Amino acid sequence: MVLAAADRAAVRALWKKLDGNVGVYTTEALERTFAAFPSTKIYFLHLDLNPGSAQVKAHGRKVADALTLAVDRLDDLPSALSALRELHTQRLRVDPVNFKLLGHCLLVTLARHYPGDFSPGLQASLDKFLSHVTSALAPQCR
Amino acid sequence: MVHFTAEEKAVITGLWGKVNVEETGGEAVGRLLVVYPWTQRFFDSFGNMSSPSAIMGNPKVKAHGKKVLTSFGDAVKNMDNLKGTFAKLSELHCDKLHVDPENFRLLGNMIVIILASHFGREFTPEVQAAWQKLVAGVATALAHKYH
Numbered sequence: 369m370v371l372a373a374a375d376r377a378a379v380r381a382l383w384k385k386l387d388g389n390v391g392v393y394t395t396e397a398l399e400r401t402f403a404a405f406p407s408t409k410i411y412f413l414h415l416d417l418n419p420g421s422a423q424v425k426a427h428g429r430k431v432a433d434a435l436t437l438a439v440d441r442l443d444d445l446p447s448a449l450s451a452l453r454e455l456h457t458q459r460l461r462v463d464p465v466n467f468k469l470l471g472h473c474l475l476v477t478l479a480r481h482y483p484g485d486f487s488p489g490l491q492a493s494l495d496k497f498l499s500h501v502t503s504a505l506a507p508q509c510r
Numbered sequence: 511m512v513h514f515t516a517e518e519k520a521v522i523t524g525l526w527g528k529v530n531v532e533e534t535g536g537e538a539v540g541r542l543l544v545v546y547p548w549t550q551r552f553f554d555s556f557g558n559m560s561s562p563s564a565i566m567g568n569p570k571v572k573a574h575g576k577k578v579l580t581s582f583g584d585a586v587k588n589m590d591n592l593k594g595t596f597a598k599l600s601e602l603h604c605d606k607l608h609v610d611p612e613n614f615r616l617l618g619n620m621i622v623i624i625l626a627s628h629f630g631r632e633f634t635p636e637v638q639a640a641w642q643k644l645v646a647g648v649a650t651a652l653a654h655k656y657h
Contacts, residue, residue, distance in 0.1 A: 400638055403635035404635065404638050404639040404642040419635075472619055472623075475623055476626045476638060477626075479623045479624070479627035480627065480629075481630075483627040483628070486627055488544040488545065488562045488565070488566060491541060491545055491623070492562070
């Protein structure tokens with residue numbers, strides 16, 4: 369399933385605006401996820417999860433790179449994210465519900481930092497984009 | 511049953527005091543109808559919902575939003591008894607309207623997102639965590655009649 373043209377344009381435009389700061393927001397999204405949904409921490413027991421942690425920041429950058437890759441390859445997310453899918457499903461065995469929680473916290477982060485841009489239409493496009501990414505990372509058919 | 515610490519209660523009531531219930535409610539229900547279009551099926555009588563701007567400007571959407579967020583105010587005042595507070599509304603939403611409980615969670619998350627956009631820096635991860643607990647508690651209380 370592919371994202372509609374209008375949604376793609378909206379996501380690409382936002383990503384251009386975020387520029388090199390995507391990592392800042394994905395890191396904050398991770399911090400929010402750990403605070404609001406403590407069960408998500410079980411996947412990160414090997415990391416220092418205190419606020420400001422350099423390790424969380426490093427993981428935030430990885431998430432940012434993956435999302436930026438997704439934005440660049442909206443035509444073919446399953447293929448673009450195949451290595452990450454294998455990592456998260458086969459090796460890490462992440463319960464797919466956690467991607468939704470992180471996605472929600474990313475929306476909260478973006479709403480907090482870009483309230484003027486965060487129109488209902490943009491929110492709808494982002495929500496669809498994130499659910500496509502989640503499907504590519506954790507497909508329901510195994 | 512969900513339990514709130516004194517800090518969580520203080521954080522929630524502190525923010526609630528600054529919330530414009532009418533505006534925030536209208537925005538929450540409006541965005542729900544835009545971002546999750548299937549929810550429109552519960553509001554067929556609301557008239558024009560043909561575009562995001564039509565939905566956000568729709569007076570019936572705004573009025574319903576005010577109703578919804580006003581009852582959230584009851585939740586804030588009764589955090590220790592959400593089940594009792596929402597018993598009648600649960601009956602209405604489950605037995606009469608047959609709303610899938612997942613939609614209560616979607617609306618709760620929508621409220622959190624709107625609070626983030628309105629309160630910015632003040633809406634820290636800790637503040638969000640307290641509010642996520644409240645919206646989850648309300649969603650569970652509303653879904654109680656299904657159990």
